[in-house]
Amino acid sequence: MEPELLRPLPKPMTPEAKPYWDGLREGKLMLPECNDCGKAFFYPRIACPNCHSRNVGWVQASGKGKLYSFQIAYRALNPAFKIPPPYVLAMVELEEGPRLMSNLINVEADPDVIKCDMAVEVVFEKQTDEVTIPLFQPAS
Amino acid sequence: MKDLSNSVAIVGVDESDEIGKLPDVSLTSLHLQAVHNAVADAGLKISDIDGVFTAGQHSPAMLGEALGITPRYVDGTSVGGCSFIMMVGHAVAALHHGLCDVAVISHGESGRSGTGVTRARDTSLSGQYEMPYGFGGAPTYFGMITNRHMHEYGTTLEDWARVAVSTRAWAGLNPKAMFRDPITVEDVLNSPKLFYPFNLLNICLVTDAGGAVVLTRAERAKDCAKKPVYVRGAGEGTEHTLVTNMTDMPMSKATAISGNKAFEMAGVTHGDFDHIMLYDAFSSGPPMMLESLGFAEPGEGVRFFDEGRSDPGGSLPINTNGGGLSYTHSGMYGIFPIIEAVRQQRGECGDRQVPGVKCSLVNGMGGMLSAAGTIVLSHET
Ligand SMILES: [Zn+2]
Numbered sequence: 001m002e003p004e005l006l007r008p009l010p011k012p013m014t015p016e017a018k019p020y021w022d023g024l025r026e027g028k029l030m031l032p033e034c035n036d037c038g039k040a041f042f043y044p045r046i047a048c049p050n051c052h053s054r055n056v057g058w059v060q061a062s063g064k065g066k067l068y069s070f071q072i073a074y075r076a077l078n079p080a081f082k083i084p085p086p087y088v089l090a091m092v093e094l095e096e097g098p099r100l101m102s103n104l105i106n107v108e109a110d111p112d113v114i115k116c117d118m119a120v121e122v123v124f125e126k127q128t129d130e131v132t133i134p135l136f137q138p139a140s
Numbered sequence: 141m142k143d144l145s146n147s148v149a150i151v152g153v154d155e156s157d158e159i160g161k162l163p164d165v166s167l168t169s170l171h172l173q174a175v176h177n178a179v180a181d182a183g184l185k186i187s188d189i190d191g192v193f194t195a196g197q198h199s200p201a202m203l204g205e206a207l208g209i210t211p212r213y214v215d216g217t218s219v220g221g222c223s224f225i226m227m228v229g230h231a232v233a234a235l236h237h238g239l240c241d242v243a244v245i246s247h248g249e250s251g252r253s254g255t256g257v258t259r260a261r262d263t264s265l266s267g268q269y270e271m272p273y274g275f276g277g278a279p280t281y282f283g284m285i286t287n288r289h290m291h292e293y294g295t296t297l298e299d300w301a302r303v304a305v306s307t308r309a310w311a312g313l314n315p316k317a318m319f320r321d322p323i324t325v326e327d328v329l330n331s332p333k334l335f336y337p338f339n340l341l342n343i344c345l346v347t348d349a350g351g352a353v354v355l356t357r358a359e360r361a362k363d364c365a366k367k368p369v370y371v372r373g374a375g376e377g378t379e380h381t382l383v384t385n386m387t388d389m390p391m392s393k394a395t396a397i398s399g400n401k402a403f404e405m406a407g408v409t410h411g412d413f414d415h416i417m418l419y420d421a422f423s424s425g426p427p428m429m430l431e432s433l434g435f436a437e438p439g440e441g442v443r444f445f446d447e448g449r450s451d452p453g454g455s456l457p458i459n460t461n462g463g464g465l466s467y468t469h470s471g472m473y474g475i476f477p478i479i480e481a482v483r484q485q486r487g488e489c490g491d492r493q494v495p496g497v498k499c500s501l502v503n504g505m506g507g508m509l510s511a512a513g514t515i516v517l518s519h520e521t
Contacts, residue, residue, distance in 0.1 A: 007272045007273070007274070008267075008271045008272055009272065010267055010268040010269075010271075010272055011263065011267045011268070012263070012264055012267060012268075013268060014264050014268065017268060042269075042384065043265060043268070043269055043382065049385075068288065068389075069284040069285070069287045069288040069291070069389075070284070070287060071280060071283040071284060071287060071335050071336055071337070071338075072333075072335070072336035073274055073280065073335050074332075074333045074334055074335065074336070075334060075335075076274060077274075077276045077277040077279070077280060078271065078274065078276040078277075080271075081271075081274045081276070083274065087274060089273065089274060089275060089280055089283075089284070089335075090273075091284050091383070091384060098384075099384040099385075100269060100384055101269060101270045101273055101275055101382075101384060102273050103273045103274065111336050111337070115291075116287065116288060116291035117291070127272075133272050133273075135273075
């Protein structure tokens with residue numbers, strides 16, 4: 001029997017995001033990067049939102065960044081999300097520039113403990129054979 | 141753009157027969173009640189409508205069919221709750237150029253009861269990049285913008301609570317408001333913790349409600365039943381859908397663009413307004429909108445809610461219907477601040493009437509400050 005899933009799985013997975021999801025399975029955080037202006041961006045798409053070039057590739061992110069903003073969830077809005085509250089909703093700004101949503105883990109879910117701009121680093125968490133997601137923890 | 145200013149007036153406004161908790165009224169019925177009521181308010185007939193504007197679950201074609209009319213101009217712009225505010229500008233342009241003669245903007249949403257509703261939305265972005273982490277629902281996103289504001293400018297939970305307290309004071313004067321008992325800053329801070337930095341009383345209601353607005357060209361407006369309220373300016377803008385892509389967070393580019401366009405078209409500046417309606421899905425929204433619109437320096441928007449300034453009897457009344465926080469919030473709230481501004485400009489607001497009001501601002505957001513619409517309304521041209 002499959003273990004019970006605690007999180008809604010990414011759905012649908014879009015073709016242009018395949019290198020992102022493939023990378024996560026191998027423990028790499030891959031970002032789309034423009035080959036013309038050199039900027040990394042998020043979410044994955046086939047044209048650069050900065051210079052509008054179609055010449056887009058991929059780069060492996062360092063996995064380091066800062067906590068741009070956060071919320072503490074004292075309840076869940078989505079019944080498919082079964083991790084017991086409180087938990088930390090995190091907006092992370094990666095060293096490479098893009099921001100993404102995640103959770104901050106391995107920290108007390110307390111607004112007196114967690115601060116905007118604190119240094120964070122990626123932790124990979126396998127959900128299924130197909131899906132691994134990037135979570136973040138305070139930088140060591 | 142300036143030739144559009146004052147060329148069109150709002151001549152009819154109203155809600156559905158009732159607003160609030162209405163499990164026996166479908167989404168379609170909310171629309172039809174609101175349109176019939178607003179058209180009657182204008183002294184017009186349903187058959188006069190030849191321009192249909194709506195957003196949400198019903199397309200303009202569905203609404204036209206339900207009304208039993210065949211419009212010659214339709215608009216289904218759907219960028220969140222401010223879509224109806226944007227549509228005022230779209231209707232002004234269409235009416236001015238003769239593409240239609242009587243425009244109706246309609247909203248109906250069974251947001252609380254879900255009656256007559258099928259929910260389906262595109263989750264390709266949020267499904268992949270947000271929902272696996274527990275995001276879902278506006279309270280898990282707007283707090284990100286709010287918390288960043290607190291970090292950058294030192295704003296506090298007490299600052300946001302004062303917005304909710306001021307808005308509730310207005311709701312106490314509006315018989316249609318869902319919650320009318322006065323509250324204090326302590327009440328807000330002690331209400332149940334939901335999603336830091338928000339407690340329950342920082343977050344809007346969830347209701348069932350409809351609302352509609354009828355517009356026509358200024359020369360015809362003079363023959364309608366009520367005093368015309370002229371659209372002096374209108375502007376819109378969009379920036380993002382994922383809040384991670386809100387570049388200058390907590391400042392909103394969409395809001396700034398919409399405001400600048402509306403003020404330029406109207407030929408007004410910030411000091412010309414004596415009544416302000418802002419989309420308050422969250423108590424932190426109005427101060428941040430005032431900052432992005434240029435009424436206040438970043439971090440200073442909360443000062444508009446200090447010392448009773450925004451309250452009944454205050455020097456600059458804000459959200460005089462009681463807002464999404466205390467009056468009604470069906471989901472896409474944007475039609476309701478327009479209705480309130482028109483009633484204020486007509487002098488119909490009874491206990492909550494702003495004395496001598498001449499120039500109302502209506503600004504609303506779609507999504508998480510992702511899109512914005514701004515209009516300037518006045519009973520004077
Ligand atoms: Zn580029």
